[in-house]
Amino acid sequence: MTDDDQRECVDLAAAALSNAVGSLMEQVVEGSGLKKQEIAQRMGITPARISQLLASDGNVRVASLARLVEAAGYEIAVVVTPKDPTRGPSIEVPRRRDRSRGAPTEPRVGTTA
Incomplete structure (x- = not known):
């Protein structure tokens, strides 16, 4: 290309x-x-x-x-998924309510919404 x-x-x-x-x-x-x-x-x-x-x-x-x-x-829930699944897992930005429960505020890798 x-x-x-x-x-x-x-x-x-x-x-x-x-x-x-x-x-x-x-x-x-x-x-x-x-x-x-x-x-x-x-x-x-x-x-x-x-x-x-x-x-x-x-x-x-x-x-x-x-x-x-x-x-x-x-x-808003944000999930970024690679076009080529061999490049790695999806990345999800935690929802705000997750953050209030003490969950990590960094993106989670390999999760889905």
């Missing part, structure tokens, strides 16, 4: 993740049962800003995503 091919694969992966995040944000807001105005108030932003976040392509700051998810009453 050429360097250009690899860059294209990376760019496509980034675009796919951005689209998935955009869809996820919409689902979180809808699934919360809360009005956008209430979520905005919990986040300390305007309802117009919520609309901007939801209208984006999903390429948002991680902090904005985390604040939206928390305000809507959800939590």
